[in-house]
Amino acid sequence: MNDINDETRDQLEQDIHEGEGAPEGDENAVVDALIAERDQWKDRALRAVAEAENVKRRAETQQNDARAYAIQRFAKDLLGVADTLERGLAAAPKDADGPAAAMVTGLELTQKSLLSAFEANGLTRVDPAPGDAFDPHLHQAMMEQPSDTVPGGAVIQTLQPGYALFGRTVRAAMVVVAAKGSGPAAGGAYADPSTTGGNFDAKA
Numbered sequence: 042m043n044d045i046n047d048e049t050r051d052q053l054e055q056d057i058h059e060g061e062g063a064p065e066g067d068e069n070a071v072v073d074a075l076i077a078e079r080d081q082w083k084d085r086a087l088r089a090v091a092e093a094e095n096v097k098r099r100a101e102t103q104q105n106d107a108r109a110y111a112i113q114r115f116a117k118d119l120l121g122v123a124d125t126l127e128r129g130l131a132a133a134p135k136d137a138d139g140p141a142a143a144m145v146t147g148l149e150l151t152q153k154s155l156l157s158a159f160e161a162n163g164l165t166r167v168d169p170a171p172g173d174a175f176d177p178h179l180h181q182a183m184m185e186q187p188s189d190t191v192p193g194g195a196v197i198q199t200l201q202p203g204y205a206l207f208g209r210t211v212r213a214a215m216v217v218v219a220a221k222g223s224g225p226a227a228g229g230a231y232a233d234p235s236t237t238g239g240n241f242d243a244k245a
Contacts, residue, residue, distance in 0.1 A: 109163070109207045116164050116211055119155070120204060126152045127202075159204070167203035167214045169196045179203060181213040185220050192224040 126148060133145045156166060167179050173196045175182065183200055191197050196216045203214030 105207055109209060112162060112164075113206055113211060116159075116162075116204070116206055119159070120212060123152070123155055123159075124201070126155065163207045164211065165205050167205055167210075168199055169214060169216060170199075171195075171197055175216070175218050179205065179210055179213060180216045182218045183215045184217045186217055188219040188223040189225065191219040193219050193221040195219050195223075 130145070130148050130152065133148065134141060137145050159166070169176075169180060172191050175194055175196055180196065180203070186197060188197050195218070197219050198217040199214055200217065201215040204211045
């Protein structure tokens with residue numbers, strides 16, 4: 042108590058004496074007021090923590106958006122390179138030997154390196170397999186065909202892979218979708234799509 046001056050000490054003693062002599066109802070009112078004030082400050086503290094978390098999340102989102110915007114145009118330009126490599130590999134002879142085989146191997150390594158660079162920078166390939174569910178956010182239906190192996194609404198074939206940057210579609214994958222009523226239960230009810238040319242989806 043040495044650090045408390047005489048005036049402060051007298052005031053504390055007076056408050057104690059007044060508290061001891063106060064009616065019980067007044068004491069309860071004081072306690073209730075203190076509890077209410079404590080709850081109020083606790084609520085303010087929780088709100089402040091929640092707001093700080095919201096600010097942090099917004100800052101992270103804005104940072105990701107800025108990064109994505111900065112490289113999105115460049116990424117789109119590189120997609121043409123990836124497509125050219127893929128077409129080159131598709132046209133390359135499978136049984137090549139000698140210099141031709143070395144060229145094919147070089148193309149494959151170049152494609153692998155390019156895709157690795159894409160993924161390292163948040164650009165991921167969207168290449169749905171047959172039977173995968175059609176996702177309108179990632180896929181673009183170019184054609185609709187009946188199928189006795191793939192259920193209706195699922196992907197039959199990917200015509201061109203798509204790409205997404207940090208979860209946002211840069212280019213949708215172009216796919217062929219199974220018509221309604223398709224699937225193993227359809228059996229041989231449908232004609233072979235290769236002989237009919239398929240049905241174009243007017244909505245695509």
